[in-house]
Every structure is written in structure tokens, then in C-alpha cells.
Amino acid sequence: MRKLTDALYSSGTVPRQSSGQAGHPTAHESARRQVAGSARYVDDLPEPARLLHAAVGLADVAAGSLKSLSIDAVRRSKGVRGVVTIDDVPGHRDIGAVFPGDPVLVDGEILFHGQPLFAVAADSYEQARQAALAAEWVIEPGTPVLTVEAARAANATVGKTVEFQNGDSSTALERAPHQLSGEIHIGGQEHFYLEGQASLVIPEEDGGMMVYTSSQHPTEVQKLVAEVLGVPFNQVTVDVRRMGGGFGGKESQAAQWACLAALLARQTGRPVKLRLPRGVDMAATGKRHPFVNRWRLGFDDQGLIQAADIEVNGVCGYSPDLSNAIVDRAMFHSDNAYFLGASRVVGHRSKTHTVSNTAFRGFGGPQGMMTIEAALDDIARAIGEDPLTVRKRNLYGTDDRNVTPYHMTVEDNILPELIERLENDSDYWVRREEISEFNRANPVIRKGLALTPVKFGISFTAKHLNQAGALIHIYTDGSIHLNHGGTEMGQGLFTKVAQVVATEFGVALEAVQVSSTRTDKVPNTSPTAASSGTDLNGKAAQNAARTIKQRLIEFATDHYAVRPDQIRFEHGDVIIADQRLSFAELVQAAYLNRISLSATGYYRTPKLHWDADRGQGRPFLYFAYGAACSEVSLDTLTGEYSVDRVDILHDVGHSLNPAIDIGQIEGGFIQGMGWLTTEELKWDDQGRLLSNSPMNYKIPSIGDTPPIFNVALYPQSNREDTIFKSKAVGEPPLMLPISVWCALRDAVASVADYRISPPLDAPATPERLLFAIDAIHDAERNAS
Template sequence: MSVGQNIPHDSSRGHVTGGSVFIDDRPMMAGEVLVLPVGVPAAAGRLKSIDYSQALKCRGVLAAFTAKDLSHNSWGTIVPEQPILVADKIGHYDEPAVLLVGTDMEDLLRAKKHVQFEIEKENGVFTIDEAIKLDRFIYKANAFKVGDADAAMAQAPHRLKGAFECGGQEHFYLESNACIAYPMEDGQIEVHASSQHPTETQHVVAEALGLSLHEVVCVVKRMGGGFGGKESQAAPFAAMAALVASKMKRPARLCLSKDDDMMMTGKRHPFKNYYEVGFDNDGRILSLKAHLYADGGAYADLSSSILDRAMFHVDGAYYLPAAHIEGAVVRTNLYSNTAFRGFGGPQGTMTIESIIEDMALHLKKDALAIRELNCYQKDHNNVTHYGQALGHNPLPELFADLKKSSDYEKRRQEIDAFNASSKTAVRGLSMTATKFGIAFTARFLNQGNASVNVHKDGTVQVSTGATEMGQGVNTKIQQVVAHAFGIPAHDVKVMATSTEKNHNTSPTAASSGSDINCAAALKAAVGIQKRLAWLFQNILAGTPMNDIAECPPLDEAKLKFEEFHFENGLLTHKPSSKSMTWLDAVKQAYFNRLSLGEYAHFKTEGLGFDKKTSQGTPFKYFTNGVAVSEVQVDLFTGEYKVLRTDILMDLGRRINPGIDKGQVTGAFVQGMGWVTSEKLFHNKEGKLLSHSPTTYKIPNVQDTPRVFNVEFIENHENRENVHRSKAVGEPPFLLGISVWTALKDAANAKSKGLISTLKSPATPEEMLMEIARHE
């Protein structure tokens, strides 16, 4: 039984020993060149000209290319408005405009200083408020409406209004954007890229070079992290490398430094969300009105879909009887913001969690009591503000179970006593939830395909459209296929992703990589299972199979597939208890000319959302969890520590418990970093200043909770997914919000009833200023 076991990550040994091959580990080929993108030194305006003549005279520089060398210079996943290289209008500071080509990176970096730009500068727009004032919008969403929000608000005994702000976040993957383009015969191009979306990379490269799609192949072996940052924005860098390879007929390698990667690529979207909430004396939410504003940066990228998901998740885990939710994406002169783990969900969920903390302070109640009161229920109050009914909803149990197992009430009393007596520190405690919808909100993306090939020695190769970025999707696919055939997982290899093997695939994103690709691989494996069962059924029936006769073609109508079982290396006929080994079955199938390979296409059923009415079923199911975090803040410095975090999640029947636990803990720490230390700094001209590990603070081991407990409930009810599992990639990221609400709870302990204005990230400086505001 492979499914449900803690099988090691398929690359774990290679990662530890250094054997895993990433893009820049690939050996240099004869004639291979290096590519260095050079960005413009302005955030807005017109690029009049580029003078790279002096750079070309520098040692080691072979060529330079600009937008005029491209056949097509615009790309974009939703709106093709972003240039690969700046030709005229400048969108943001350090936007790539010229490619220097050479054989030594040190030479290229010296030559970079000699590139001269003639720019007609304009004033840039760098904040959401500025963009709103100037009416600079990329996208305006249709409102989500349920009930009569205005009437319910007018009748509510209590009302609060305000604005919630959360900042962006750098992906900070260990491997920066990297790609190598190889010129092939007949003008074809093969690109090896660190990309979450090989199909889009293939398309952007083809369009940039004026090629047809069948003339470009994109291969992705693995990434050193992605987190959404390589869903769309890996593609233009691949196009840059491909341009050089095509023009120079030499392999071209483009591997960004961490600094250039951070300066040139987009981040998580900052949001500023205005709201008004009406509630009763107990804290029951009666009405919510909200207007969400996302900073899309210079170009559209995926911003409209990210805003939509924020609007889907503004309810968090809480029932809204009446709501009116609006949203818009503004255009600024910052890097084009893009997908990031959670994809807008965290920005929506964090808004309602912040509102609940404010309601608790206003009513002088414990925020958990308000959360429990408003939590979605099983048989009532279980329909979202966009009309989707929650199926098996474990949220009430999750809250109740974690409240008990974490000793919440006892610790609440101890923290209140500590805060009443301490003169140097203050503590906070908060429990928040995640109810994350699983599916791409663009329905057409909910599809995938897989190819399964069984070889004569009984080993198996599997190819899918999934991309491995460290999250273990290949290992889960390996387990699902091994489980189907009843063979050891080490007899199954998941191959590098390639657009020539798996076409028109969706990105590995939306927490759906395992769901879609495991299902496609299982569907293909079942096709082979059926032929092997048919073979054995004919053997048992005495069907002649010799030099002049063989097993007839599969007849589905006559196959009694349910009578056969694959386990422990055996194919067993259950009624007769007769078996043949897996290897014998494979060999017999080969000699009888039965196909041992299968291709399958999978699409997620049951999805449908009407954007005109903002009602429907955008998600296949929900992954749920709760977390309670306790913090302590120094009253004199604002420095804080996370003393303890307890997490309880529902991941259905886990395919690989160890990998899933790693995903939960990693996502939580990454989410915690977003709401605490990860602050982006720019100068007045819009240039990113925090563009390296020395200036951008991700959590380190000392920032993690001193006590960190992670548990899972047993749930076999998710019949919507392969092996009744649930997606894990993004949902636990939202649990990091509990650290921020705990910090807000700590600040509220000193607030004297004044509603908090704490922003995210709540850096020590922000905490100190928030506490000082109440003195």
C-alpha cells in the first residue's frame, strides 16, 4: 500500500547529496553564452533610446539585443499588455530593456555600467491611494451580493468601519528565475526553465520568436521553489534566453542573481480594504460591506483573478447573512505583482479576521467566542456569500477541538493576568481559521493529462503536466500509480515535465497540482489495469494464447473488472483467489500485443460560476484548518516572540502524511513571515531597496514558535478528490494570520478601548508605534 505512507520525497536523497540537477547545474555546452538583462533606471516615462555601444567594446561582450529584435513583444496570462523588453513606455523601475550577451558574468556586470538610457521621465504612482485618486484601474470586479446589506447595516445595534492594509511579499525562492535555451534544427527551440507553467513558457517563447507552438519545447525537471512567482513570470525570461539562442545559434543561459530577480519580478499584491460591519450585542455579524483594492503594479498579469479570490475569501470561515463586496485592481509604477501562495485568499481572509478582533474589543468579549458564534455550521448558515453550499463542514469541530487541546481558556486567563501585572511586556492570544476553496476560479484551467508507460521489467514511467518545486507533487503521483498497480513506489518514476509529452497543461498552482495530475495519472493507470485484468480473465477462462492465437482486444462489456485486485506485486482474481505476479502479467500482456501504455485526460467536474451574477460553484471543495498562536511583545522595543502555535487541519485521507505535515509547517512559517517581518522598502523614485537577504527579513529558525504543535483530524468524507485526499499547498498559509491577530490582541490589551489601526506586516516598529498610540 503506497497511498497513505510516509514515502520520502523522490528528490530527497539528491537534494542532500547534491545530486539533484537544477537549471544552473546543467553543464555548459560548447559555444554556450550567458545573458544579462539590464533594467531601466526609472519607474515611469518614455524610453527614448539605449546606447550600448561602449558596453559592446568591453571585454567578453559578444552582443546586445533589445525589443526591436523580437518578433512579438507583448505577453500576459490574461491581458497581453506587458513587454518582454521595454520598447517605449516604462512600467516600473529596473524593468528589463536590453540583454547583454557574453561568456563571463563578471565581464557582463562590468559592461552593464556602460549602458546608457535616454529617458523622458514622468512622475510615478506608488500607492493604492494615489492610484485611486488618479482613477488608474486595471480591473473592476462585479460585486458579490447576498441579502440586503444596507438594510441590515441600518438595523444593526453596533457598527464599525475602517480600513485594513496588508503589504506585499517577496517569494524568496532559493533558485532565482533561470532558463537555458538550446537552438535545434530547422529553427526549433528547446527551453529548460524553472517554471510552474511550461505551456505558457512555450507559448510566450514561440510568440516572441515568431514560431509556431510545435516548434518550441519547454522542459521543467524541477524548481528550487516557486510559491506562485514562477507561474507567469518565468515565461518572459525564457523568451529572452530563446531570443539570444535563436539569433546567435548558440545555447543561451539566463540565470538571474537574487538582487535582479527581486528587483525585476512581481510580489504578493498589497491590499487596502475599506469596510463597514454591522453586528448584534453577542457579536453575530449581520451585515458586511467591503471594497477591496489590490495593487496590481505596472501590468495586469494575474491580478484580476487574484482580486476575485480575495473577494471569494473575504468571509473567511464565517457566515455572512448580508454582504456587499466590491473590488478593484489599481495600476501603479511598481513591478507587476503576481501569484503568490494563497492567490488573494490571505488578503481577503485577513480582513475579516482583523474585523473580528475589532468587534471583540468593541464588545469587550473574547474574539474566539465571536468566531465560534459566526463560524459556518453543518446544517444551517452553511452557504457562502457567492451561493456555494459547504459540503461536509468540519469547522465547528475544528474550533472546538483545538480550543480544548490547546488549553485556550486556561491560557486566556493566564495571559489576562500577565498583562494586568507586567510593566515590560504584553502577551496576545488568537485563534483563526482557513476555509480555502480548491480549484482554479477560471474553469478551463481545471484540466490535466498524464501518460503512464509500463516497461517489460515491470517498472513504470509517468509523465504529467505537474511541475515539482519541492512540494512533493511527483512523490504523490508516484504513490498513486504504485498503489494502483500494487507495486513498490521505487518501481515508479515520474519524469521531467515536457510540453512535447503533456500538451496544453495548466500551471501547477491553485493547490490543484496533486489533485488534477494524480487523478489523470490514476485514470491512465486504470486503463492499463483493465487490459491486464482482461488478460487474466481470458487466461482463467482457458482462452488459447500461443504462436497462432492471442488474447482478444479488451471488451469492456465483458470485463468483470471488479473481480480483480492489484496488491503486493500480485494480480488476484478475488472469486477464485488465483493470482499471477505483476511481472508475469506485464510480460504476458506484451507477448499478447496488449498495450502497456496509456494516456488519460482529466477535468474537474461540478464547477460553474456566473461572473455576471457573482453566484455559483467556483470550488470543488474546501480545505479547512484552525490555528491558535500566542505572542509576547516587549513594551519598550516592540520586539516580539511567538511563544506557541497549535494547528489542527483537515486534509482528508492524506496521500503522504510526512509531506503534508511539511507543507503545513512551511506554509505557516511563510504566512507568519508575511504578516510580521517581511516588509518591502522603496525609495521615492520607486526603486526597490530591500532586494537581498541582507535587507529583506524572512523568518529564521529563531522566529518560529517556541512550541509548535501540528495535528490532523480523521476525515474520510471528501469523495470529491483522488483517494479522498485534500489539497494542502496554500490553505495552511492563511493560518499564519493567527500570529498577526495575536499581536493585535496584545496591542488591544493596552488600547483602553481604542480600535487598533495595526497594519500588516506588524514589524517591531509598527508594534511599538501602535502601543505608543494608546499611551
């Protein structure tokens, strides 16, 4: 036979030493290609022969009944090869992610302004978009429900009201020495991923479909495409190499565009690519849920909370989508880091005639946290204490102060130590005094300071999603092929999981190649969401690697007549007693002796249990913690402001990759800061989205980055048995910029010498800050 060679190392492309393993600050695996512009996204793939391009026609009212739809002119348009309406769907018409309510195209009832009526495929992208304008329809308009108040009045919901109860909150509130109540409106957020929604579908010779899509959930796309076409799941293969950002917006809502492309591909027998222009993407896809939350707290003279009654109202849009779980998570995080005493938390899911809101980084958790952070500011103003002092007093503790409103015991709370370290490192108290002096001397420019914590639960709250699979092949040159169920959207998941595998085999990271996430390699995968991508897929890959590694150890034990404890994998070599072989040499010897060099791995998260009916259990394996201290300057005449300094200390357990983790913390902070300050979604009174382009929707720019931006990782391993004792990092940092919102509120409060806590909804735009300043002045006048 042909000789097997150590080609992997002899070529010089892969170092023999163990570089880039877990714990090393290694560059993102696609970084060079992304910077060079050679990283392929769906719209960059080589176009197959006879490719058609698709576009959609959108409804121009928010509510009503479709009486007629004429697409004759669309069919006659130049270059058109196919058109589909709801009547052309051979299988399921509803593509709801969890619950029904999401028709793939309008099915009689108009549910929101911008809902797709039909899809058209033409020879070019321009021809398809032009043809989509030629349709004619008649809609009998209805009365749209657009607000929480209107939805509550109409009893319009997408799911049942849920309640968590821990103790007799009503009695405890009445007995508390002091009570405060309030309401806060928290705006939504556009995902604004760099790569918009896109899918390329290629019909295959057996009637199947090959789907290339920008999706966080390939298995869901596979399922829904198959159901819409009326074929078995095994006839649809979904491939996701990378996304140009997802942030939750491609968890459930990428499927519709893949389904439409597949319907057109089935109708025409030709490949079809559907990519949404930015304006259509913003109008036709869901956002972060806006919330209207109310609270009532009872507390003592020191501001220690004794009882709480909190109500969260999620604005869900026209369908359930993922809203039930999102409102649940808002409820789970309505305590943030604080013991609420006897507590009641209620969650409502309001149905409106707007696009169905969906997953967004934090998944409802940020909206829940905002309520308690606003309330703690109010308590601090009421008792004349610094907000940080009140926050520290109310942190979860031990014994009788460590149980959440949903009856989960907080066992791993590190926030007291973490906050104390950040408090000292950021010179909080020195700066507080300096800022107070500055504000006394400056009537126009006011500074604000806030230090706020984060406690974020890690796991899918839908228990069955907490599982993952992986597939590993080792080739005879010692190179390793890795596939797993997680998707790469820029967050570094592929890099981290490859580092895990490199560490297990003691080889360089360059020896591990990660391939596209594909439904024909690892089936029945969970979405890459809930910050669980590395936790789940890293463990699955580790288990696959350990299966092969154990086979190699058993082979070497017998073949070289040594004990298992005499075998070590390190620096690209395998030490077997007194012998040193390259990893490839051992692999080749195993192959020649018919040892399998391929394995699957599987992992499911332990310890989880949840009783939805009672609102009790352990929905999370662990919590990720962090804190941020932010300083701002506010012009009280114009409402303009700047974020001057930010100090962050964040808990990622034993970091798998400090460089990627710090990047995620920085990026998450800026994205969250945009949500709370500049990103304002606006609809008109007919339900039409007005903020539908970069011209009228302001995401943070590089100029908004704080000039002083200090980020450090808290040096403590996870107490739970996660992958190499790491912690999730995707979502928790997004809640750190609540400190910016609180700092802006602190600056406004300084106008009245901190005696009055100003009303301030989010996002805290310059207009809202001016309204808050006016409210302060009104309160002072009324008091006098």
C-alpha cells in the first residue's frame, strides 16, 4: 500500500507545539478572511447555473382582510420565472417556531404592516424587486392594536399570564415601613446585523433541497422547509458556515426566507436566492421586545427591600414566536442581583398588529433587570443614600437571603467580592465626591456616575434545548475534522470549540479544521442562543474527542505493552513510556490496526428542572456575573451627553479564550448602550415602521465608544462542571450598560441635588433627558 506520511507537520503549515489551546488568547478562526474580505457569506457563494433571484411583496396596512390579490402583472414582468402565494404551498402553511401563528405568507388576515403577501423569482435581483411592485390587491382595513394599553383593553395576548410567588408579598408590602411604586417604558431594538437575512436553495436530483442560509438554527430551518414542501426532513440539508451577525434575529426568523426560496425552487426547478434589502429586512423581521413594566416595593429605613410586586408587559407583536420564553426570562431576571423578600412577579404577553418580536441578545433578561435597577435608584433618592450603597445592601446573600422569586437558590454568588474590587479599581467614591463638587459648580453641564451589577442565568429555559452533538474525524496525517451543532455568527464559537478539541489531543489549534454546521452531520440541534453555544457544543466535542482518545490509549496500551498512565498527549506528540511519537504516527499505527478514528459526542446539561404550573424550580445551571461603572456628562440645555469613562469587571469563569471574551464584553456593552441611549424604534399611528434605515435609526458608532474603556476578567473558575470551568459570555455583557442609563439618570437627579428621582424611559435620547429635567423642575415647584 501507499506509505502513510506525517504530512501535517512535514509541510510546515502546522506547528508541532500545542499552540492555541484552551485558555490562550487566540485570534478568531475567520479573522484574517473577514479582514481580507474573503470570508464567504450566503450572498458570496459561487452562483450555481440558472440561478434565480427572489423578492417579496409586502402588505401596506397593519390590520385587515385580504379580499383579492392579482399577480398577473407580476408574472408578465421582465425576467420573472415564478411567483408563489399562500395557495401555492403544498405542505404546512404555518411556520411558527414553537406555537402556531406565523403564516409563511398572508393567509387571508393581514397581521402587520410589511407582512409578505407573495414572493417572486426572476433572472436578476433588480427584475425581481421591480416585479414585486406590479401586484395589485384589495384589503379591507381593520383597526390595528398597537400599544400595550390597547392590547390589555382588548384582552389580546399571545400566551397565558404567568406568575411567580415567593411568600405573602401583599401582606409584607402593607407592613413595610416605606413603599414606592413606579412604571418604566423600555424600548425595543433592531438587530442591525451586517449581513441581512439571506438564503440560497438548490433543488437536488432526488427531489430534495440543499439550503444555504444565514440562520442560528439550522435544524429549525430544515424542519420548516421540509414541512412547507411536504417532504421528509431527510430530503432537506441545511448548511451554515457563518453569519455576519445574528444577535437572536436569525434564531427563528431566518426560516421564512429559506421556506420562500425553497417554494420558488420547487416551482421553477431552479436554484433560488432570496436576500432582503435593508429596508425590507427592518420592516418585515422582529425586534427586541419593548416592555412596559410596573413595580411596587416595600423597604425599611436603610433601603433594604422587604417585599416586591413586579409586573412585566412584553409587546410581542402579532404572533407567539418566542415571546412566551422571552417574557419568562424577563420575569426570571426582574430581581437581577437582589433579594426581594416576599415577592410576586407577573408576566403578560401583549398581542399587537406589529411585526412579531423575537429573540435578541439577552432574550428578555435586560428588560426585566431595568425595572429593579430603576426602583433601586428611586429607593436611594428616597432615603438620601448613594445608589451603590443601597444596591450592595440588597445583594443576594446566604441562608435566608439567597432564594429567588422562582425558588432557585443562588449558590454561587460572587457579586459582593466582584463589586468591591471594581469599586476600588474604578475609584468610585473618590470620583463620586469629585462629581458632586463639579455639579455644584456647573449649572449647565452635569456629570453622572453609576455602578450596577449583572446576574444572568445560563441555560435554555426550555429544558429540551439543553443538548448538543458533535462529530470528529481524525485523518491519517494527524489532521482533525470537527463538526458540531453550533453556528458561528462572529462570536468565536468555532474557535473556542476547536481549542477544546486541540487541548484534548494535545495538538496545535491549526491541526483542527471546523466545517460548516450541517444538518446531515449533526442532527436535531438546538439553536445557537441563550449564551449556551460553547457550554453545550464544547462539551459535546470534548466527549467525542475523549471517545477517540480512549481508543488510542487502549490501542497503545496493548500495542506498545505499557500501562495507560504511561501515555500522555502533549505538544503535538504522544509520550508512550520512554518513546515519543508524533500524534500522526500514533494515528497511523491505529489506522493500520483497524482502530476507528471517528466518533460522535453528545452532551445534555445536568441539574435542570422547572415546574411551569407552580413557577418554581431550577431553570439555570449557573449564573454569570459582572459589574460596570459608568461616568457621563450631560448638557442640561440640549439633552446631549457623552459617556466619558467605563470600567468593567466581568465573570467568565476560567476563560477559554481571553481575547474573544474581552471582545464579546466590549461589543455587548456598546450594543446594550445603543439600546438604552440612541436606538429608537418609531411607528406611525397606522403601524408603519418609520425607523427603517441607517438614516433614521442610530446605532452606536466608533465615536460613541468611551474614551476610557477598561475591561477586566474576574479570575475565578466556574463552580459547575462546565467545559474547562468556563462561563458563558455572549449575552450577560449586554446588561452592563444599564450603568450608563443609571448614570444619565444620576446626572439629571443632580439638578435637584439628588433629592428627586427623575422619570426616564429607555432609550434615554436627548429629548427624553430634557423631559426628565423638566419633570425635576416641575417636582421642585410643586414641592415649594
